[in-house]
Amino acid sequence: MDTFQDKLTRIAAERDRLARGEASMREDALAELERINAEIESLEQKKESLEALLGLEDSSTRAGRGQIVQLCLRALSSASEGMTSAEVRDWIEADAPGTRLQSVPSTLSRLINQGRLRRDEAGRYFVV
Structure with a gap:
């Protein structure tokens, strides 16, 4: 026993x-x-x-490697109430017109996995 x-x-x-x-x-x-x-x-x-x-x-330009990460972080840092993926994309399009942004959702997911962002139940992203 x-x-x-x-x-x-x-x-x-x-x-x-x-x-x-x-x-x-x-x-x-x-x-x-x-x-x-x-x-x-x-x-x-x-x-x-x-x-x-x-x-x-x-005619649009493609964000360079790492540039999309910086743009996403800048967008989220500017909004204390957080942003959805679409709002991040809209902010970047306004800040860097003509930039192609197909990778915003995957970039945000990668930043969550790296512990640099968090996402609430409403789908809003926040800088950690």
Whole structure:
């Protein structure tokens, strides 16, 4: 028969094993998210090249790597009551007209995963 201490030891070991598994899954998910974001960016660059080749160039400019993050953070810092993804996009379009902003939602999600933003139940984002 197990003693109370043995049971506590087994429970603690199981809790540690689960925590390690959860941390590992989170790291894997974040790595996959980064891989997908990089793939999306690569596909967007290929699309732009093909559009240029076909004479279908868009007059809008594409935000550079990291620039969209800074624009999102600036937009959210300007609003103490937070903003929805659409409001962030509208703010950036007003601040940087002509910038293509398809990646605002994924950028906001990535910033949440990095702990730089939080999102309330109404879908509003806030700088942490």
